[in-house]
Amino acid sequence: MSGDRRSKGFWPLAAVFGLFVVFLYGPVVTIFVLSFQGPEGGLTFPMRGWSTHWYQSLWQGLGVVDIGAALRRSLALGTVVMALTVLLSLGAGLAFRKPLAGAQGLFYVTVASLIMPSIIVSLGIGLQFRLLDGALKWLLDAVGATGVLETYTTSLGLYTSGLGAHLTWTLPFGLLIMFAVFNRFNPAYEEAARDLGATPWQAFRHVVLPLIGPSVVGIGMFGFTLSWDEIARSSQAIGDLNTLPLELQGLTTTVTTPAIYALGTVTTAVSLAVVGVAFGVAAALRRRRAVR
Known part of the structure; x- marks a missing residue:
């Protein structure tokens, strides 16, 4: 029994961890609960009834803001960013497996965007595209394309x-994950496939990709x-059409009903659904690999 007794430091560390969990997920739970208030409900406790009234209000629209359009824009942009992040990170991971001139400098330049303030990155991108607008307008005027x-x-x-x-935000994470994966990847599997007559594409498709599949899903x-x-990175570089997070940020100063909690x-x-699907796909890939 003495071996099962907790050490003296267990309970203080458990208390700190518990406080961390409450601090991290407490606001999410609070917003979730308050979103189910009745029609007379406010932005704070105590609750005034239970209903889905504010979700129905959200579905009907919040004033002049088209939440449905912003939701579709964010889903479409997120899907494109996801696809490009996977393709570029995977391609870079494969390229960095071999000696590459300037590889170290390229790596540091790519990862540097993680330590730069997001608003500065957004301002810089917005400025670049405004300069591009000026150049394009000058060129169109010069060639007579009135x-x-x-x-x-605008090109924004x-x-x-x-x-x-x-992509300046997502690519560094993808690259770091892919580099970590290939640092632990055993090239003997790939070499064995080539010894058996597989082409480079066949070795990648049937050997490398199944092994790194869960990481690619991640x-x-x-x-x-x-x-x-x-x-932050969208605020100055997104153009005339806002994404859902930008609309949500704007609504926090104008909407004074639990509808804002319903949207949150x-x-x-x-987000949780995407994470759940990713974990499910990764688990399925691991089971398929184990069966093989």
């Missing part, structure tokens, strides 16, 4: 500057969730 010049507004947009801003999860929640619950549920 028709295009009259309709041209969801899939131009906005996409680039999000990179996709990071790419989507980081893009889905991003505000929906966005959190989407």
Whole structure:
């Protein structure tokens, strides 16, 4: 029995961990509970009834803000960012397995965006695209394309500057994960496949990719969730159309009903659903690999 007794430091550390969990997830639980208030409910406790009234209000729209359109924009942008993060991180991981001129400098330049203030990155990208707008307008005027010049507004947009801003945030995480995976990858499996006559593509498809599959899924999860929640890097570089986090930030100063909590619950549920799907796919890949 003496071997099962807790050490003296266990309970203080357990208390600190418990406080950390409450601090981390307490606000999420509070918002979730308050979103189910009755029609007369406010932004704080005590609760005034229970209902889904504020979710119905959210579905009908919050004033002049089109929540549905912002939700679709964020989902579409997050999906594109996820796909590009996976493809670019996987390609970079494969390239860095071999000696590459300037590899160390390229790595540091890519990861440097993690330590730069997000708002500075957003301002810089926005400024670059405004300079690009000036150059494009000058070029259109020089070639006499007056028709295009009259309709041209800006190159800032969801899939131009906005996409680039999000990739500066997601790609470093994808690269770090992929480099860690390939540092632990045993090349003997790939060499055995080639000895048996497999082409480089066949070795990658049937040997390398199944082994690193769960990590690739994790990179996709990071790419989507980081893009889905991003505000600072989107604020100055997204163009005229806001993503859902930017709309949510704006609504915090104008909406004074639990509808804002309903919207926060929906966005959190989407993030948790993506994480759940990613864990499920990764587990399925591990089971499939174990069967093989």
